[in-house]
Amino acid sequence: MTVAVGIDKIGFYTPELYVDMVDLAHARGEDPNKYVIGIGQSKQAVIPPTQDVVTMAANAAAQILTPESKADIKMVLFGTESGIDNSKAAAVYLAHLLELPSDTRAVELKQACYGATAGLQLAADFVRARPNAKVLVIGADIARYGLRTAGEVTQGGGAVAMLVTADPQILALDDVSSYHTADVMDFWRPTYRTEALVDGKYSTNVYLDFFNRVWTDYQAQTNRTIADFSGFVFHLPFTKMGRKGLRQILPSATPEQQASLTAAFEASQADNREVGNLYTGSLYLSLLSLLRHGNLRGGERLGLFSYGSGAEGEFFSGVVQPGFDRGFDDAFLTQQLAGRHAVSVTDYEQIYQEQLPNDGRDAHLETGNVTAPYYLAGRQHEQRQYRQH
Incomplete structure (x- = not known):
């Protein structure tokens, strides 16, 4: 087992x-x-x-x-x-x-x-x-x-x-994930700098492209669709970024599902909105925010999109556990x-x-x-x- x-x-x-x-x-x-x-x-x-x-x-x-x-x-x-x-x-x-x-x-x-x-x-x-x-x-x-x-x-x-x-x-992680890597100069910080260099508009476009790629590949591997998810959690360097990502896939959901997924996203960005960019921690603060402010139940599946400029993206999923709020x-x-x-x-x-x-x-x-x-x-x-x- x-x-x-x-x-x-x-x-x-x-x-x-x-x-x-x-x-x-x-x-x-x-x-x-x-x-x-x-x-x-x-x-x-x-x-x-x-x-x-x-x-x-x-x-x-x-x-x-x-x-x-x-x-x-x-x-x-x-x-x-x-x-x-x-x-x-x-x-x-x-x-x-x-x-x-x-x-x-x-x-x-x-x-x-x-x-x-x-x-x-x-x-x-x-x-x-x-x-x-x-x-x-x-x-x-x-x-x-x-x-x-x-x-x-x-x-x-x-x-x-x-x-x-x-x-x-x-959250129990599913075994399947999808990832994509490409040499992209959208954001970097050479060893001689204390601040990052970034091409903001380009980085946003790469982020959205990577999300589409890994989401499509994940669906092909699992035969799951947007209807199988109760929420999507995004890497949030700023909260508007995740909103753009979600809007790319919402048209494939029913109106009722769209409303539910949008409400879940609002819950997932509440804490990030109060803190700002955590880089590596942003996706997981967003997950924590959804757990804290959303209307989740045990057995529901969440999708998570991780993105690191330069660039690497991954889409994976997990099932919310009963009593998750004890964690x-x-x-x-x-x-x-x-x-x-x-x-x-x-x-x-x-x-x-x-x-x-x-x-x-x-x-x-x-x-x-x-x-x-x-x-x-x-x-x-x-x-x-x-x-x-």
């Missing part, structure tokens, strides 16, 4: 600061509707220098791990394009912070926004072969395009942590988002510039007001100094 494998628990972390998109639009001399409606964002997470992808991942993972589950973790797969070291994996730092067993395999994965999906699929295959094992999969990033750039409105940051197990509480702390997540503080555009710009210097010199960060369980205190002797409350 085949054992179901998939996502057992999900945690999410984003820092306590945000900038309101209406305020940013006014500061940039733009109509707020261009950001709020045209792009589809209300708030954008602001990442203080005391948080990086490692600390955000630790803060997300701490929500879902217990001493018992830590003991069963055999692998950490960390998807990010905001790595802190060109050699040492962020997963190794994370495993140490979380005090995971020393026989844990820890690897960092990079392919733009696709890295966490690669981690999820590798984790699922690992657990299918070892049903007693658990795998921690991370999608954590800080989206940076630069101040006063065309991409500024699609910045943000945070981390999603997923525990992949047999007999999962949240995340809804009250905590609601309070985390509601309890954040707005900063002025001037403060946002200052925080954006407050990175650790790139020349390797020692640095001490102001940590007196830090409330997150895990944080970055600075750098000494070219080594990052991580701390825990």
